[in-house]
Amino acid sequence: MKVVYCAVALLALAACAPSTAPASGGGDEKTGTLRVWLYDEPNRAPKDKVVAEAIKEFTASRPDVKVEVTHVPTTPARHEKFKGAFNDPASAPDVAEFGNTDLAEYAAAGGFAEIDLTGLDVSPEQVESVTVDGKTYGLPWFIGVRALYYRTDVFEELGLKPPTSIGELTETARTIRKKKPDLYGIAVGGEYTYGSLPFLWSGGGEITSLDSPGSRKGVKAYTDLMTDEICPPQACASLTGGKTVELFASGKAAMGILGNFSRSAVEAGAAAGKWAVVPVPGFDKGSYAPVFAGGNNLGVMKSAKHRTLALEFVKLLGGKAYQAKMYDAMGNIPTLTAAREELAAKDAFVRPFLDGVAKGTKFVPLDPAWVKIDNGKVIPTMLQKVATKKATVEEATTEAAAAVKTAFGQ
Amino acid sequence: MRRLANILAVAAALVTAFPIYWMVLSAIKPAGEIQSLDVSLWTANPTLDHFVRVITGEGFGRYFLNSAMITLAVVVLSAGVSFLAAVALTRFKFRFRTTVLIMFLVAQMVPVEALTIPLFFVVRDMGMLNTLWALVAVQLAFTLPFSIWMMRGFVAAVPEALEEAAMIDGASRFTVLWRILFPLVAPGLVASSVFAFIVAWNDFVFARTFIISAKDNQTLPAALLVFFKPDENDWGGIMAASTLMTIPVLIFFVAVQRRLISGLGGAVKH
Amino acid sequence: MTRSKGVKRTLRPWVYLLPTAAVLIPLLAYPLYMLGLLSLFDYRQEQVSGGEPTTFLGLGNYTRLLSDGRFWEVLVQTVGFAAALVAGTLFVGAALAIVMDRAAPWARTALALAALAAWAAPAMTGSTVWMFLFDADLGLVNQVLGIDGYNWFYDRWVTFGVVGATVVWHSFPFVMVTLYAGMRAIPDEVLEAASLDGASPVRAFRLIVLPMLRPLVTIVVIQSIIWNFKIFTQIYIMTAGGGIAGQNTVLNVYAFQTAFGSSEYGLGAAIGVVMTLILLVVTLVYIRALYRSGEKL
Numbered sequence: 001m002k003v004v005y006c007a008v009a010l011l012a013l014a015a016c017a018p019s020t021a022p023a024s025g026g027g028d029e030k031t032g033t034l035r036v037w038l039y040d041e042p043n044r045a046p047k048d049k050v051v052a053e054a055i056k057e058f059t060a061s062r063p064d065v066k067v068e069v070t071h072v073p074t075t076p077a078r079h080e081k082f083k084g085a086f087n088d089p090a091s092a093p094d095v096a097e098f099g100n101t102d103l104a105e106y107a108a109a110g111g112f113a114e115i116d117l118t119g120l121d122v123s124p125e126q127v128e129s130v131t132v133d134g135k136t137y138g139l140p141w142f143i144g145v146r147a148l149y150y151r152t153d154v155f156e157e158l159g160l161k162p163p164t165s166i167g168e169l170t171e172t173a174r175t176i177r178k179k180k181p182d183l184y185g186i187a188v189g190g191e192y193t194y195g196s197l198p199f200l201w202s203g204g205g206e207i208t209s210l211d212s213p214g215s216r217k218g219v220k221a222y223t224d225l226m227t228d229e230i231c232p233p234q235a236c237a238s239l240t241g242g243k244t245v246e247l248f249a250s251g252k253a254a255m256g257i258l259g260n261f262s263r264s265a266v267e268a269g270a271a272a273g274k275w276a277v278v279p280v281p282g283f284d285k286g287s288y289a290p291v292f293a294g295g296n297n298l299g300v301m302k303s304a305k306h307r308t309l310a311l312e313f314v315k316l317l318g319g320k321a322y323q324a325k326m327y328d329a330m331g332n333i334p335t336l337t338a339a340r341e342e343l344a345a346k347d348a349f350v351r352p353f354l355d356g357v358a359k360g361t362k363f364v365p366l367d368p369a370w371v372k373i374d375n376g377k378v379i380p381t382m383l384q385k386v387a388t389k390k391a392t393v394e395e396a397t398t399e400a401a402a403a404v405k406t407a408f409g410q
Numbered sequence: 411m412r413r414l415a416n417i418l419a420v421a422a423a424l425v426t427a428f429p430i431y432w433m434v435l436s437a438i439k440p441a442g443e444i445q446s447l448d449v450s451l452w453t454a455n456p457t458l459d460h461f462v463r464v465i466t467g468e469g470f471g472r473y474f475l476n477s478a479m480i481t482l483a484v485v486v487l488s489a490g491v492s493f494l495a496a497v498a499l500t501r502f503k504f505r506f507r508t509t510v511l512i513m514f515l516v517a518q519m520v521p522v523e524a525l526t527i528p529l530f531f532v533v534r535d536m537g538m539l540n541t542l543w544a545l546v547a548v549q550l551a552f553t554l555p556f557s558i559w560m561m562r563g564f565v566a567a568v569p570e571a572l573e574e575a576a577m578i579d580g581a582s583r584f585t586v587l588w589r590i591l592f593p594l595v596a597p598g599l600v601a602s603s604v605f606a607f608i609v610a611w612n613d614f615v616f617a618r619t620f621i622i623s624a625k626d627n628q629t630l631p632a633a634l635l636v637f638f639k640p641d642e643n644d645w646g647g648i649m650a651a652s653t654l655m656t657i658p659v660l661i662f663f664v665a666v667q668r669r670l671i672s673g674l675g676g677a678v679k680h
Numbered sequence: 681m682t683r684s685k686g687v688k689r690t691l692r693p694w695v696y697l698l699p700t701a702a703v704l705i706p707l708l709a710y711p712l713y714m715l716g717l718l719s720l721f722d723y724r725q726e727q728v729s730g731g732e733p734t735t736f737l738g739l740g741n742y743t744r745l746l747s748d749g750r751f752w753e754v755l756v757q758t759v760g761f762a763a764a765l766v767a768g769t770l771f772v773g774a775a776l777a778i779v780m781d782r783a784a785p786w787a788r789t790a791l792a793l794a795a796l797a798a799w800a801a802p803a804m805t806g807s808t809v810w811m812f813l814f815d816a817d818l819g820l821v822n823q824v825l826g827i828d829g830y831n832w833f834y835d836r837w838v839t840f841g842v843v844g845a846t847v848v849w850h851s852f853p854f855v856m857v858t859l860y861a862g863m864r865a866i867p868d869e870v871l872e873a874a875s876l877d878g879a880s881p882v883r884a885f886r887l888i889v890l891p892m893l894r895p896l897v898t899i900v901v902i903q904s905i906i907w908n909f910k911i912f913t914q915i916y917i918m919t920a921g922g923g924i925a926g927q928n929t930v931l932n933v934y935a936f937q938t939a940f941g942s943s944e945y946g947l948g949a950a951i952g953v954v955m956t957l958i959l960l961v962v963t964l965v966y967i968r969a970l971y972r973s974g975e976k977l
Contacts, residue, residue, distance in 0.1 A: 084530075390925065502692060526939075631802060
């Protein structure tokens, strides 16, 4: 009797193999609440203000529409959020900001709808940054490039010059901490992947070959900054990019590898008005390190319930007027050619960033594997193991290279 | 001997209560004092700023309500459902009774967080993601096995003769069950309600996974994450939100503490 | 008794169990089955939402797991941490239960109320408060000790220590109150008789109280093992998802991140299955202990 019962139950259940996603739920409602996900960032207030302005403009002409903004963390925890939205179309927001590094994975997951960019003044290399297999999945919102911020007052007082090579950078940082022990020479972090990549690339390394001599040279140079004489591992090993911004902005560090988009955060802190920017130097004297061509896009989710409204909102917030406003608020470099040229002509701030771009940018692998590498904290783990002396550069890079191979399914 | 015990008890009480005190204190300290590096164990200028920011600025009033509704639903449903099951398991002899009992016992050890993965898909296919019902349902499922196990002892302790007498007096089965037996197992209900209350009110992992984009359906523990900023944590906000989250459980516990201890004592005897 | 009444009588318990079944079958039994099923499939983001077909892997996920050094590291770490937590919780809980038994009523009430507060505090709030107490710059502990800037979440063992203290703070009250209630349940006459027979309090405790408490201790131990092995919130919050270079990861966090972060749902499910099996063994020991202590099922 019991056996029969179990067998029936098993048969019934065996029919239920794991399901794939239900058919995309999307819709094209013209009223209701438009759900928007934006990234949480250091000193977010100016961004919030511009977004609020855009929402006001958007809802002024659409009285039946409400826009609700939720902030998504920029740490790898964001992947958990986004996956949730892809897995259950019914729960997806309408619009989301996403980093261009995540594009390949998000496209493979079928999370975003195609957006037609023709007629918009987006520069070609920016169009490319939202393209996978010939399809464009978002409107590039801003360019994020990192450069070396340094404290002009400290440099002047100690008679230092902005470093022109990684060797000089290390020496300068050491000198500063020796002469001013309550300052970190430079704010770097074990969880700050994009801060470490210029070092890696400058040495001739690649993410896909972390155990190559070039990569090791870069890893060594970067982790050498996480020592008691520069940025003590006790404090720095666990720092994310956001926390290094905080260190520099609050006047606790003399240098930092920060993005253009962190300008407002720096201006809001103790370091306000006492800083300048140069491109991140490379290993050879006078050279620039290849920088990471980051940037964020605004996308319409494939299962958005307000498809048209979502697209209209993306075009408004990503349009020329608000790109310029976001630059004024946060330092976000516009993706629209005209807006960018206007800016470069009148504001010297963007110069070092654009110089860095001109000398060559690099990107993370355009492959869904990157999100796995990022989420698995492969590069942070490697940096942290070296910085905390749990592994040598050789051991840590070998292990990380193996993890990268696994992520690529090799 | 007793003096030593008193000293130890008071010392342990102070150490145990201190984090709670510190949480409340930090929640009413002005921001400047939180940032200050001076040690001070009280504040001369208490302020409700953090609470105002948390409730009006971040909508924690709504999240509080959500948490409260979920918890209430779980506690009430779990009490009713587990009571019925306990009656079935104590008042009747039937085939597979022991099997069912063992299954409830085994169900208690299931690592619920590991079940997040399949549950996510189950709840999705039911179309319940993003809703409060999803959280009520899973919390109920996780509290039931333990509640049933606990209630069983209490129901067994009530003499069956009582119900038989009532039946002979012409009371319906319904009356016997809900008017006579149910009130008699109150201590057991308290103990199992405490457990259900804690499970439902504290849940973090399901709230985080199941409430995807519906901001209005967040619960307190998951919503608290907004104060962990990418640059500097908003400790005042975190402590105020934590205080909001702790007070209701505290009140509930203090209200039922006498019954709770006798309830646990009861569980001991059976 | 007529035949139909007999049928009614047989059916009634099942009717009473119906609501329970309506909840537990779809939300516990079926997901458990799904967990096992998912662990046998190649189930990643492309399969879940990208429209790719799922492929049956057999034990592929398990071979991958068992040959991964990282998994073993996390497993051993989880077991070790849980063991330390169980020992800590039991020691503190039992010691304070004895203190409570001996203390004057007012001191007992003070301790009971404080413990109740710690018990009641959600795991989330406990985590945030202890994190704040041990914050490198603004934390009270560093200010009092005068070690400003010391990072308690840097060294693996120090981090486990702080997180462990938080967990013990949360869980010792259950042990304390249960054991105290158990001690109260022992009739005074038994102890009086022992002391009349000339037994010292320590001897009386060892020979009379402990054996009488044994079934209770077993329950408390097993419950502690189950709770501590499943620990999630404290690690996830206090160490920001596993600590520096993932040094503080435990199985539950590992499974969660593997599935929902790296989109390896199948692999994450396999980790969940391993956890479930380990806890199943513990529970079987529990059931045996219950039988031994004479509990009638």
